[in-house]
Amino acid sequence: MTDSERFEAACRAAAARERTGGIGTLAEKTLHAVLKRYIEPDERFHEVQVGSFVADVFRDERIFEIQTGSFTPLRPKLELLLDYTDVTVVYPMAAVKYLSWTDPETGETTKPRRSPKRVKPVEAAYELIKIKYALDNPRFHLRLIMLEIHEQRLRDGRRSRDGKRGSHRSDRVPARLIEEIAIDKPEDFDKLIPEGLSAEFTIKEFARAAGVGYGCAQRAVSILLYLERLKECEKRGREKQFAVSN
Numbered sequence: 001m002t003d004s005e006r007f008e009a010a011c012r013a014a015a016a017r018e019r020t021g022g023i024g025t026l027a028e029k030t031l032h033a034v035l036k037r038y039i040e041p042d043e044r045f046h047e048v049q050v051g052s053f054v055a056d057v058f059r060d061e062r063i064f065e066i067q068t069g070s071f072t073p074l075r076p077k078l079e080l081l082l083d084y085t086d087v088t089v090v091y092p093m094a095a096v097k098y099l100s101w102t103d104p105e106t107g108e109t110t111k112p113r114r115s116p117k118r119v120k121p122v123e124a125a126y127e128l129i130k131i132k133y134a135l136d137n138p139r140f141h142l143r144l145i146m147l148e149i150h151e152q153r154l155r156d157g158r159r160s161r162d163g164k165r166g167s168h169r170s171d172r173v174p175a176r177l178i179e180e181i182a183i184d185k186p187e188d189f190d191k192l193i194p195e196g197l198s199a200e201f202t203i204k205e206f207a208r209a210a211g212v213g214y215g216c217a218q219r220a221v222s223i224l225l226y227l228e229r230l231k232e233c234e235k236r237g238r239e240k241q242f243a244v245s246n
Contacts, residue, residue, distance in 0.1 A: 007177035010037035031172045032056075035066045035090055035145065038177075050084060053077050066090045068172075071127040078134055088141040091127065093119045095146040095178050101155045102170065112150055121146065121181055122192045122210050125220035132226055135186070142183040148176035186227040192220055193229070193244060200233045200241045 001009070014033040036046055040057040048058035057064035063081055067074055067089055074089070081087045097119075098112035121144050134140045150173045157166035183189060194209035201209075207217035221242060224230040233241040 003180060004177050006041070007034075007038050007174075010034045010041070011174060013037050013041075029171065031068050031092060031149070031174055032066055034174050035068075035092060039064045039066070039090060051080055053080060055081070056090075061085050063087045064090055066092075067127070068092060071130040075131055078131055078140075082134060082137050082139050086139045086141060088143055089131075090143045090145060091124055092145045092147055092149070092174065093121065093124065094149040094151070094172075095119055096148040096176075098148070098150045098175075100150070100152055101164070101167075102152060104154045104156045109152075115151075119146075120210065120212060122194070122212055122220050123216055125192065125216055125223055128223055129219040132223055135189070135223065136227055138185075144181040144183070145177070146179040146181065147174045148178060149174050186229060189224060189227055189229055190244075193224065197244075200236075200243050202236065202239045202241055204239070206242070 011034050014030060014037060017033065036056055037043075040046065040059055042059075045057055045059040048055050050058060050063065055063045056066045063085060065074065065077070065081070065087060071089075078087060078089070094115075095118060097115040097117065099115050100110050100112040102109045124142075124144055128135065128142075135142075151169060152171045152173070153164075154168050154170050155162065155164060156168055157164055160166075181191060183191065194206065194211075196209045197205065203214060203217050203221055206221055207214050210217060210220070212220075221230060225232070225242070228245055230242045231245050233243050235241060
């Protein structure tokens with residue numbers, strides 16, 4: 001069975017569970033359930049107690065932690081689990097996103113519309129910076145799961161007349177697996193370095209080549225420096241310059 005077929009099977013299993021009341025409507029729940037079944041179809045290996053924590057998936061002495069939100073709560077858990085065995089952090093990213101809105105009073109839902117924003121793998125740096133200390137641990141592994149996601153939001157925001165600003169997400173439903181990016185050692189983080197950079201470059205130039213904002217580029221460069229995948233060079237005026245390590 002291919003990765004795409006396994007993913008489609010996980011989507012069907014999660015949908016069937018939802019119809020029987022097994023999955024609620026809280027944010028992230030459907031996405032998390034699908035990924036858990038994609039990583040490990042056998043539910044006997046789901047939600048396994050490991051010390052004082054519960055692992056999303058634990059099989060063959062390997063732990064998988066599915067992180068659909070902030071990595072901040074992951075830090076203490078990861079510190080303990082990496083002392084125990086190999087840990088793979090699974091991080092879904094919306095490479096393609098469709099958005100629909102639900103009126104909380106009437107229940108009426110709009111047809112899904114494709115968002116113009118396309119998330120790039122390098123944008124994982126926003127969260128990875130929070131666990132930077134773990135990224136060079138030989139027991140640490142990362143899977144960036146690039147997906148087509150259908151996001152459902154409640155039109156309950158109070159910052160605008162249409163209820164969109166300050167609104168809440170009710171769920172994210174994965175529809176298609178686009179790509180799975182495996183990072184198992186520091187050298188694999190080179191996949192976050194964009195093409196088209198000069199031999200020496202600034203953070204602004206990194207951001208431009210990657211097609212991301214300055215803040216994202218700054219975090220990515222910090223991670224790559226920590227992992228010794230980049231090195232600092234002489235400044236260009238006031239700006240620091242960097243180069244890819246040999």
